[in-house]
Amino acid sequence: MSLSRKRKKELRKLQDQANRLWDSQQVLVGEAASVAREARRQLGNYRREQLVPQAKETYGKYAAPYVDKGLSASRHVLNDRVVPAAGAVVGSALSVWDAANEQRDRLSSGRGLDLSGYGKKLDQYGSAVTKKLSKQVAAIEPQKKGIGAGSIIAIIFGVAAALGVAYAAWQTLRADDELWVADDPLRAPDA
Incomplete structure (x- = not known):
């Protein structure tokens, strides 16, 4: 199918118009990208100069x-609960270790196994440990129910993030006339 000269001329004209439109769109996209870069830079400055100091102050x-x-x-x-309890456990373990070493020495020297005094010692050690642990358990205060520090920090960061998004x-x-592209590209914007 061959095209007439008139149609070829019209098609070339249409192609030229499309190329000019494409070029103008590329310029517009380039300008929009530079505006976006500047906005990102300004947002970074705002975050660094306004939000971070305010967040630190609020924290x-x-x-x-x-x-x-x-x-x-x-x-x-x-310092007042865990370390003393751990010390009592370690002390009890060392006492058992010493008693075992004493019994091993007794057996190795040929004196035999003597269990007569252990019942009384066991009762004595058991009552001492029971008293000590009952004092520590009674001294522990019940935990308070309510909002904790982690919840407060999470609320503060959530509010700051919501404010940043808003x-x-x-x-x-916002309605800045300089930032909006005119609806009718053929008509010049009103000054």
Whole structure:
């Protein structure tokens, strides 16, 4: 099928228009990319200059006291509860070890097995350990129920993230006439 000169000329004209449109679209996309890069840079500056200091200040004001309180409570439990209990367990184990060594020495020297004094010692050690453990268990305070430091930190970060998303959406959707592309590309924008 051959085309007439008129049709070929019209097709070349249409091709030229399409190429000009394509070039203008490429320029527009390039400008949009540079605007997006600048917006990303400005958002980074805003985050660094506004959000991070505010988050640090809020953490220091609201969460840091609870974190410090939790750390001091942990230190108190470790030093006043865990270490003494572990010491009692290790001391009991060493006592058993010493008693076993004493019995081994007795057997090796030929004196035989003497179990007469162990019943009384066992009762004595058992009552001492029971008293000590019952004092420690009675001294443990019941845990308070309520919101903890981790929950407060999570709430603060959640609110900060929601505010950041809301601000980014507001910046994106606000009505700046310079940022919007005209609906009718053939008509010049109103000045």
